[in-house]
Amino acid sequence: MTGLFSTLESATALDRPSTAVRDVVRRITAGVPGDLLRGDVAPGHPLHPALVAIPIGAWSCAPLFDFVFRKPETARQLIGVGLVAALPSALTGWADFAECDTQQRRVGLVHAAVNGTGIALMGLSYLGRRRGTRPAAVAASTVATALIGFGGTLGGHLAFAMGARVEGNRNRVPSAGSAFDPVLA
Structure with a gap:
């Protein structure tokens, strides 16, 4: 995998499209909308990593209900939950993408695709x-699960x-308090 990552990081062919996408996303997410989508206002850190847990979790469980438990209706419902949760996940991901450097945008564009x-x-x-x-x-959905795993x-x-x-x-130096132990720092 390391070779693939290096190849993507150095793929200059992705610079023009990733810059164009970044510019569009920056126009859309300027000001308060972008601050909210990036988590800059609250909770103060990126939202995308937390939000992707919902569609990934739902979609990862769907094959269990297809192949192990033989409950296709439950698998369909899980896929539906994942689709609904994918929208805010994607929006926050694009907002984060717009703040990435050139190498990160190269990988990010492939991640998004x-x-x-x-x-x-x-x-x-x-x-x-x-x-x-x-x-x-x-x-x-089986192929999609594999793609989502690779994208993750x-x-x-x-x-x-x-x-x-x-x-x-x-x-960042951790703040003092009950969670801070200077012996471990």
Whole structure:
């Protein structure tokens, strides 16, 4: 995976589209809307990492209900919950993307494309399940789950290896208080 990450980080072909997308997102998220979407106002840290837990959790459970518990209606409902939760997750992700540096935007654009494809496949799966085309719908959600997992890996790389939206906190000295232990610091 390290090779893939390095390749994406250095993919200058992604600079023009990622800059264009960043510029559009910055215009849309200027001022208070962007501050809220990025979590700058409250809670004071990025919201995207917390919000993605809902669609990822719902979509990760859906295959269990398809293949193990044999409850396709529950799988469909979980996919629906994930689709509803994907909207605020994506909005906060785009707001964070607009604040990333060039290398982070390269990876971020691929992260968004992979997750967007996964979301679209989940949407098709949901619709297919409502129409009764269960085998194709299950196949779509299975592929989508794999894509979302890969997209999440890229997101983890953005945050943990590249420091996307966490640079300001890297050298932060913890405040004194009950959670601060100078022996461990």
